[in-house]
Amino acid sequence: MENITKRQLFNVGLFLFSIFIAVPLIISATGRWDFYFTLTSVALLAIASAGVWLTFYIGRINIGQGAFALIGAYVSAILVVKGGISFWISLPAAGIFAAIVAIFIGMLVLRLRGVYFAMITLVLTQVVTLTALALPITNGAKGISSIPLPSGVSLFGIPILPDFATMANTKLAFYYTACILMVLTYAALYRLVNSRLGHLCRSMQQNEELASSIGVNIAHIRIVIFAISSFFGGIGGAMFGSIAQSVYPSSFQVADSVNFMLNCFLGGLGYVFGPMLGTLVLYFGWDLLFELGKYQMLVYSIILIAVIRFLPNGLLSLQFGKGARK
Amino acid sequence: MEQILANGVYLGSQYAMIALGLTLIFALMNVLNFAHGQMYVIGGFVTYTFYGQLGVPFVLALLMSCISLAILGALIEKFLFAPVIKGSKREESTMLLAAGIAFLLDALILLIFGEKQRGVPKIIDGVFNWDFRVIMPYDRILICVLAILSIICFICFMQYSKTGRALRALAQDRTAAQLMGVNVDRYSMIGFALGAMLAGLVGGLLVTITGINLGMGGPTSIKAFMMVMIGGAGVISGAIAGGIILGFMEAIGLAVLSQYGDITYLLIFVSLMIFLAIRPQGLMGKPWG
Structure with missing residues (x-):
C-alpha cells in the first residue's frame, strides 16, 4: 500500500470524479436517462465479475458466479418480501448467505482444478436455476415480483439513507448506490490483492504444490477466497433484484455466468480493474448494438471472437504493456 | 423397473455419443x-x-448433418482455435473463444432456422410392447441401436485406423506425436471435425424423437460437461x-422422484460433487487431465 504514487492517486480521483459528478452531469445535459440503468447494471455486474476475478487469482476459472448472484437475489427478495426486513439489512445477509453456501460447496469442489473446476461451477449455475424452479419458497417459475423499493434508514432518529420510494428520481439514487458499492468492492479487492493474503494467492496461482510445501495453508485460503468471491456475487445479485424489483429463476442463467467470466478475461486477468473495464465494454457494446435488432447477437459475438482472436491477452494488455502488471 | 432400465439404456446411449x-x-x-x-x-x-422439408431419405439427411458439422468444425479449428492457441x-x-463461438452459433x-420448435415425421410407426412391462416406440429403439452402432464404429475407428492411431498419439503427448512424424496441425483439425461431426450425428438422430x-444447445453442453x-x-x-x-441416473430419478418435483438434477449434482471430492479425476481420467 505504501507505493501508491501521486499519479495513481490522481487517476483514482479522476475516476471517482467522473462516475459521481461528470456522468450525472453529462446524462442530464444530453437527456439520455436510459443510460443510468445501463451504467447501474454495469456497476453491479462489475461487482460480481470482481468475484470471478478473485477466484482466478488463486488459479481457478469460476463460471458459477451466476449461481451465487441468483442465490443473493433470492435471499434478499425473500427477506424483504416475506420477512419484512429492511433491504439494507438483507443486502449483507444475501452476501453472507452466498458466502456460506460457497464455503460448503467450496470444501468439496475446490480440490478440482482447471477445466474440471470450470465445468463443475458451470453445472452449479444450471443446478441453482433448476432448484429455484423446484423449491416452494422461491415461488417456482413465477419468481418473486413487486419487491418494494429500499426503505429509509435512520440511526437514533437521524436519517442516514433516504426512503427510495419517496424519491423523485430513483434511477439516480440506484446509480449512486451501485457506484458506491462498486468503488467499495474494488477498494477491498485492491487492498486484498496487495495484502499478505494477496501474495499467498499469487503463490497459489503459480504453483499450488510449491506454495503448500513452503507452509501456505492452501485449503484454507482457497475456501476464504471462494467465499469472498461469492459474497461479491451475492451482493451484486441482491442489488440487481432490488433494482428490477423482481427475481426469477431466469434472472441469472448459464449465459450470465459465462458473461461474468468473459468480463474478466476480456478486461485482462493481470489487472485489478480489468473486470470493471471488461464489464463496461461488453455491456455497453451489447447495449449499443441493440439498434441492430435481430443481428445484435451476431455482431456482438463476431466482435467478441475478433477481440479474442487478435488480442488473446485482454484489452488492458493493449494500453500498459508490462508497466502496470500486478 | 424394466421400463426404467430400458429408458436408461436409451438415454445413456445418446448421452454417451454427445460426451x-x-x-x-x-x-x-x-x-x-x-x-x-x-x-x-x-x-x-x-x-x-x-x-423433414426436402424429403431426402433419412440416412442421407443424417449424412448431410455429419458432413456439414465436420466442415464447420474444421473451419472453426483452422481459423479460430489454432491461431488463438498459438498466440495466447x-x-x-480458448475457453473464452469457445464461449464466443457458442454465442455466434446461437445467433446463426x-x-x-428461427426459434420455433421443429420436428420431423416418425421414421417408423408402432410401439414395442412387452407385456406392458417395457413399452418403447420402435423409432426410439432404432435410434438407440443406431447410436450404439455409431459408438462401436467410432471406437473401432480410433483403435484400428491410421487416423485414429494418430489422434490417440496426439492426445497422449503432443510433442512426442510430432516427433514421431504426426502432422499435428492437420490431425488437430481432423479431430475437431470428428468431434463436431459426432455432435451433429446425435442432433440428426434425436431430431426424429425430441x-x-x-x-436446447446450452443445457446439452451442461449435460455433456457432467458426463465428462x-x-x-x-x-x-x-x-x-x-x-x-447419467442416462441411468436421470431415468431412475425421473421415475422415482417425480412426485417431489424437479429435484433430480439437484440430487445428481450433489452426488457428483461428493463423488468428485473423493475422486477428482473422474472414474477413468488421468489425474488433473
Whole structure:
C-alpha cells in the first residue's frame, strides 16, 4: 500500500470524479436517462465479475458466479418480501448467505482444478436455476415480483439513507448506490490483492504444490477466497433484484455466468480493474448494438471472437504493456 | 423397473455419443468446447431441413448433418482455435473463444432456422410392447441401436485406423506425436471435425424423437460437461461410462422422484460433487487431465 504514487492517486480521483459528478452531469445535459440503468447494471455486474476475478487469482476459472448472484437475489427478495426486513439489512445477509453456501460447496469442489473446476461451477449455475424452479419458497417459475423499493434508514432518529420510494428520481439514487458499492468492492479487492493474503494467492496461482510445501495453508485460503468471491456475487445479485424489483429463476442463467467470466478475461486477468473495464465494454457494446435488432447477437459475438482472436491477452494488455502488471 | 432400465439404456446411449465428441476435442486440444450443444442443435436442424422439408431419405439427411458439422468444425479449428492457441499466453483464452463461438452459433441458428420448435415425421410407426412391462416406440429403439452402432464404429475407428492411431498419439503427448512424424496441425483439425461431426450425428438422430429448438444447445453442453466429469475428461471409455451413468441416473430419478418435483438434477449434482471430492479425476481420467 505504501507505493501508491501521486499519479495513481490522481487517476483514482479522476475516476471517482467522473462516475459521481461528470456522468450525472453529462446524462442530464444530453437527456439520455436510459443510460443510468445501463451504467447501474454495469456497476453491479462489475461487482460480481470482481468475484470471478478473485477466484482466478488463486488459479481457478469460476463460471458459477451466476449461481451465487441468483442465490443473493433470492435471499434478499425473500427477506424483504416475506420477512419484512429492511433491504439494507438483507443486502449483507444475501452476501453472507452466498458466502456460506460457497464455503460448503467450496470444501468439496475446490480440490478440482482447471477445466474440471470450470465445468463443475458451470453445472452449479444450471443446478441453482433448476432448484429455484423446484423449491416452494422461491415461488417456482413465477419468481418473486413487486419487491418494494429500499426503505429509509435512520440511526437514533437521524436519517442516514433516504426512503427510495419517496424519491423523485430513483434511477439516480440506484446509480449512486451501485457506484458506491462498486468503488467499495474494488477498494477491498485492491487492498486484498496487495495484502499478505494477496501474495499467498499469487503463490497459489503459480504453483499450488510449491506454495503448500513452503507452509501456505492452501485449503484454507482457497475456501476464504471462494467465499469472498461469492459474497461479491451475492451482493451484486441482491442489488440487481432490488433494482428490477423482481427475481426469477431466469434472472441469472448459464449465459450470465459465462458473461461474468468473459468480463474478466476480456478486461485482462493481470489487472485489478480489468473486470470493471471488461464489464463496461461488453455491456455497453451489447447495449449499443441493440439498434441492430435481430443481428445484435451476431455482431456482438463476431466482435467478441475478433477481440479474442487478435488480442488473446485482454484489452488492458493493449494500453500498459508490462508497466502496470500486478 | 424394466421400463426404467430400458429408458436408461436409451438415454445413456445418446448421452454417451454427445460426451464422446466433447471429450475427443478436449483430449486433443485441451479445449473445453462450450459450443458443443450448439453444434448438436445445428446437426438437428440440418437433418430437419433435408429430411423433414426436402424429403431426402433419412440416412442421407443424417449424412448431410455429419458432413456439414465436420466442415464447420474444421473451419472453426483452422481459423479460430489454432491461431488463438498459438498466440495466447494462457490456455484459458480458448475457453473464452469457445464461449464466443457458442454465442455466434446461437445467433446463426436464430437467423437461419428461427426459434420455433421443429420436428420431423416418425421414421417408423408402432410401439414395442412387452407385456406392458417395457413399452418403447420402435423409432426410439432404432435410434438407440443406431447410436450404439455409431459408438462401436467410432471406437473401432480410433483403435484400428491410421487416423485414429494418430489422434490417440496426439492426445497422449503432443510433442512426442510430432516427433514421431504426426502432422499435428492437420490431425488437430481432423479431430475437431470428428468431434463436431459426432455432435451433429446425435442432433440428426434425436431430431426424429425430441425435435429440435434453439434453446436446447446450452443445457446439452451442461449435460455433456457432467458426463465428462463423471467419466474423466479426455478419456473415451470415460465419456461412454459417464453418458450411460447419467442416462441411468436421470431415468431412475425421473421415475422415482417425480412426485417431489424437479429435484433430480439437484440430487445428481450433489452426488457428483461428493463423488468428485473423493475422486477428482473422474472414474477413468488421468489425474488433473
